[in-house]
Amino acid sequence: MAKIIPFRAVRPTRSKVGLVATRSYESYSQYERDSRMSYNPYSFLHIINPGFKYDKQITGKERYTLVRNRYLEFKEDEIFVQDEKPSFYVYKIEDRKGQVFNGIIAASSAKDYENNIIRKHEDTLEHKEELFKTYLKTVGFNAEPVLLTYPDNPVIADIIKEAQKEFAIFEFTMTYRDTHYLWKIDDEEHIATIQKEFEKINTIYIADGHHRSASSYLLSKDENASEHDSYNYFMSYLIPESDLRIHEFNRLIKDLNGLSKEAFLIKLDSLFRIENRGTTPYKPSKPHHFSMYLDGEFYSLYLRKTIYKFENVLEELDAQLLYKTILQPILGIEDLRNDKRIAYMDNSNEMYTIKTAVDSGEYEVGFGMVPATIEQLKAIADNDLKMPPKSTYIEPKLRSGLTIYEF
Template structure:
């Protein structure tokens, strides 16, 4: 909004303006740096859903060593954009959403830190309430850190990237570049990246649904016949929201259907093959609709569950799309199994809500951001 409208979002002037804005906010003390290293407790509330996490600088070496585990590929152009942004502003302003298996000891420490009035308490335009507490007590910091240190306790031996693969990959690249170059551009802070860690039972994954523009040259009747060769198909009077893995909702103009896959296919040993999106792709999207590369094929689009099943109906009934598919949400257990196996999920497998706020906490990489 402060640059010419026709400028490319990847123009160097865009990154330079971001650096100027950050420097100005520090100079004006709109943003203030805590005097000592600390954690933060970050609570999000969206309606009845509440999740509470720990803001920290996650370890780039741990990411590089697969102790912070991935489950999806990144796109080079998006990763490059994030590298340029981090390098230009010399800070990370967008956190990575990490999760880990439930640890009640950490939950207790985090809950104990939420005393008094939060440092930040704001409700954003989407109705999500964001609250932040500073964790500055050295004893509590030490107790939290010990849970992640294999030399002390190491109770939590793996973290999982839920959302933010491009941000974490970019942080690793920036650290490697500065490590290799040395000199004033490098500091120990470069070996970390901004993250918020949540217990696995607090993170909410919504469905990530599909709409397709045409039936690949098939009539409606022929398409339904091909689907019935691979799924149990039943017409339903109302919207079909899948109630379990292996069940799908399918919408054609004016009519919902419930699809069920052969239960034996859910017992596949490969954790990726067991995913609902993999089953739908293998048995319908690819062989019937002819879509083999959903990353690039313009015939398919993806709709986050936050927009509801009504959005699927709207896109089809408008004539823009020919068919829609509602999926059962991927579970965190499935995500962790894929990451533990060193595999990746198909594109657009997970939709996390609520979203973390950018800029509420920033992580400067070098001392040049300290304003006296």
Template sequence: MAIIKPFECVRPKKEYVSKIAALPYDVYNRAEALREVQKEPMSFLRIDRAETQFDESVDAYDERVYKKAHDILWDMIKQGSFEKDTKKCYYVYQLVMNGRSQTGLVACASIDDYENNIIKKHEKTREDKEIDRIKHVDTCNAQTGPIFLAYRSNDIINELVKNKMKEEAMYHFVAEDHVTHTVWKIEESKQVSVIEQAFQTIDQIYIADGHHRAASAVKVGLKRRALNQNHTGKEEYNFFLSVLFPDDQLMILPYNRVVKDLNGYSETEFLDKVKENFEVQEMGKEPYEPNKKATFGMYLNHTWYELTAKHHLISKDAVEGLDVSILQNYLLDPILNIKDPRTDKRIDFIGGIRGVKELERRVCEDMKVAFSMYPTKISELFEVADANQLMPPKSTWFEPKLRSGLFIHTLE
């Protein structure tokens, strides 16, 4: 039984929404974030990446940075750039990219559900990244970037959302990256109750994206519990900001790979080694994207190849059967000596949103070989999480990205 509750949202005033809404903090490096803030002074990156308000001598994780994030957020609230709803509401959030839409519900999920594994994880988090967002949430006294959750589609929720979308939207704008964002508010008490009860019939929720934000929000909540002698379990710090999507709305893009060298092999020797575990077919000069599982595109010396894993490599295990595992276990590791793709500097990862032409560009510029992947399915993500296993690194790329600053959940 999942607890997915409405909340009193702090959100931009309508006239500022397109200026404030920003891509997540972790899609930018410091220089890129600074350029975005200089281009749009109201961008929420001023808060999510408050180091942009200091010169390079101030470390991004300096205590002054978190204090600045707090001050900017609460000054903007005080000055009227944001407003706070006085009723606990849900919000319908639709994103449209390249003609394809996905629609989710903005709500708050329970840290107890996270702790008790009702909210399933599939990714290992890094302590340094957690510490950064713990400090940000705790100092700001607010969660500013929603966690991307998924659940198995529910007819009751679907019907209510569909009907709500026939009404006038609260927000509607097209962002700079041409993604259209539309938001409707669900505030009528009967509708709110229907949604809350419908989620209580759902056994499992899955983190699709945002494992570090989720872990950080939970740790802030647990810390505040320990400090509150009058803790009841109803305080806002017991819940974290989320957008929940039914599984049939989601599309995962591939997460492609490029490698700097052939580990000492000549191109002929390398191809011979690859043929030990893969059927190799030359495809020519046109970019190749695989269209089924256990197949891979490979770009080498201005030529594309199709690699098809030999039958004995394909496992029924939730993790070992993933395409990213097959490539890692039977090519990247044994042939190219990429033992740990998390830390090896010879490998880089290219989100599917950038297309396979980006793979060609990197091979021409600073890499030797590239691999285009067949995307992981949402059902595979669920299967791995249900088995309490972890996905290999860089297994999924979700688009479009949820915007930060559209919805803020305050902890008091």
């Protein structure tokens, strides 16, 4: 059974929240970060990039200490305030494409992660886990929730709807034209009901935030936390499975591994039925079908299922299938995480991003696929298997600095 608890969030004042909130640090270019910090003294980027103040690149433990200092300054200047009562927080996002996401920000149990109640579908890197654990221990807070998903629950849905009838604590629109809303649930009866409903749920799944979850778990072990110690929990945003959006990442390859175009197509023919689709962008519509852009033309690749057999649920995932049939045996790409010959693009512009990248000469061939399903994600996690890197592009994308969980 899943355990979540309310917490006393530290959050921006209503007047500053739109200025404080940021996307994830890695999603900005250096130019974007510098521009935002130059003109917005309230941006959360000032906290996580403290070296900007000194016009210096600062790394390691020194940076972590300065992050802590900037955070305390935001609290001292009352840019951040802390709620008096432990609460759950209803968080709603309406993005520019008209998608709506509703969920609850809460503190989830590191023990649930250890006991596989919170399940993962991606591998994590040990050095990154340790690095982020040290970061968390030094700064003393979570500023971006881990995205978790749970089976749709009508009782929880009704409480969320009830909370949204009240005046929102936050309501603001970002430059990406997505609008964010936050409501507080501090009524003890509603809190108890939400907790009881989650206790009925045997399994919840990490949608995004595998390294943050793993690092929070390591931190709880390091601190020898008691059952009620804040180190035993990490901030999460829990949304029902029906609200989760899973998109694909397209693959771009720099060369054909020494093969001519003709030789490459002949090798593909052994496992795929190939059709030339000409210059019109083609996007596949079924599992085990791929699109390919090569030498100015689009192709459809249909797997010959009478030849290729699936051994487990991971092998049925298209990202894994593409790797096992083309990327590894034909194009010679062994390490999907570190090989410099492969790049990944989300599907925001569908096949046009592939065409542009290949036409530029930077890449030789590009592949598109249909997205994974929530059922595949869960089945892979349930079987303790791991997806290849960049198998899923998950929405919603959350903002940093809206609610903060302190240790």
